[in-house]
Amino acid sequence: MVRCPGLGDNNFSPVSPNIVTLQATVYVPPHPLIQHWLGVVRDRHTPGALFRPALGELGRWLTYEAVRRDWLPLTATTVETPLAAATATFIDPMVPVVLVPILRAGLTLLEGSQNLLPLARVYHFGVVRDEATLEPTIYLNKLPAQLDPDTRVLVLDPMLATGGTLMAALEALVSRGAQPAYIRVVAVIAAPPALQKITRHYPQVQIYTAGIDETLNEVGFIVPGLGDAGDRSFGTM
Template sequence: MTLQLRVYVPPHPLIKHWLAVARDAATPSVLFRSAMTELGRWLTYEAAREWLPTEETTVQTPLATCAATLINPQIPVAVVPILRAGLGLLEGAQTLLPLASIYHLGLMRDEATLEPMCYLNKLPEKFNPETRVLITDPMLATGGSIMATMAELVHRGVDPSLTRIVCVVAAPAALQKLSAAYPGLIIYSACIDEGLNEHGFIVPGLGDAGDRIFGT
């Protein structure tokens, strides 16, 4: 069976609602941050299906013993927010993954070349090969930042098949690059937008998510 990139756009009404709030240019920063938090929460909820490691056990109820399923605490889970904008989705993700380790990766785009430049890397030297990694980045536009992130993670021992990407909007250009390089990777997005403008921004998109989150 040939592996192929999979992109899920969950049809959840809360995801659609908060996407609409985030898209609106009139939305103030304080409400935009709330929208990012909620999108991070609901998209992570969807991404966690059949991804979080579990173990079978039994528990004693007040009346009887019964089979039960628990999250396996022995298998590590990590969240990698791509700075700055990935922080906007982090709070929502953490509410569902409270025991996950958080590793920050700071990338900024050179507006002349549209290539990513790394200014902060707090990833461990080597990941446990069983680690489940969730990457948060609101916008997959040209694909430069997410490709650089994936390359760095794989170099440090992360299995792409155990990796999930949570974003708010994605453009075909980024998805095509990821599909060619990492077949089998799974992405959860609130929407796949039509494309990029001449400046490499997603259309219709959200504008600059980092600036809108932090009011800069």
Template sequence: MTQKFLVYVPPHPLIKHWLAVARDVSTPWVLFRSAITELGRWLTYEAAREWLPTQEIVVKSPLADCVGTMIDAEVPVAVVPILRAGLGLLDGAQTLLPLAKVYHLGLVRNEETLQASCYLNKLPEKFAPETRVLITDPMLATGGSIMTAMEELTQRGVDPALTRIVCVVAAPPALQKLAAAYPGLTVYAATIDEIVNDQGYIVPGLGDAGDRIFGT
């Protein structure tokens, strides 16, 4: 079976609402951070469909035994926030994935070359083959950071088909690079904007998500 690169933009009214709040330049940074947290929560909810491993068990209700479905806690789940802006989505994701281990990956973009370099790598040397990995990064613009992150993860045994990327805004340059390199990957975004300017920013986008999340 041929694996396909998939991009989902869930038509959920709460996702649309918090996206509008995040886009607004007049939104104060504290409310912006709350909006990103909520987007992390709802996009992770959508990403978890048919992704989280489950198992059937027998549950004793007050009246009779019945079959129930539970999350299989034996299958490892990991969240990888791309620092620093990915931390904004992490809080919302963790409310739905409380048992997931968190591995931080710090990447910084050279504003002249638009290439990403790593300044912090807390990934394990090897992931178990069945590990589900959720990457959080608000902006997929030129693709430099997310491609670096995927390279680091796949070198450590992560299966792109078991990987989900949660972002707020995605743009064609990043999506095209991901599709060419990782056809089994799935991306969940609040929206897709078509323009990336000469400075590597998505238009209309969110501005500098990291600065707006942390008020710097």
């Protein structure tokens, strides 16, 4: 079993022994709603009309898990209740928060994340993977030329298979000033090749995923996975 640090001594990801050695933090939250919605999106009989909102729910709950561990800086102040003064703690509005959905499937996670972080800026990042070589090509990059080094970045990428797409996004973010320690990734399913690649190059980046599957097939799809998240979401199968 691969341990997922930070979730307690009895929380582990459901994968076979020795399939991946991680150098960074990969969380598989044991939340019952995450498990439920993961089952919904895995089912081949789930229609697109339910598949999309199910991914949105996974975006919501995985974002909740991703931001609750020392990521969002807080500031303390005093407010007036209807009866008296009271101390209050708020998210520091001076620290930028950014959401980066990886097109196109990452759009399905965006609504759930935005519901929790409504003031976050959204920068779209489009990547297409060559079906023969499995190499990624960037076709859209809406990232700003420079990011404040204190910016908190949440990358939304449903499927971490070979890791090429996420690597391209991380390289673009870091080259613009993003600090790996402030980058967190939300993914629905991850596979060992991607996790090994990402954690080797960016060990400070934390990854939050609903499940870790064992392998990829000959065309780079995660097995058992959930199929093509983009095609199933947008009816283009």
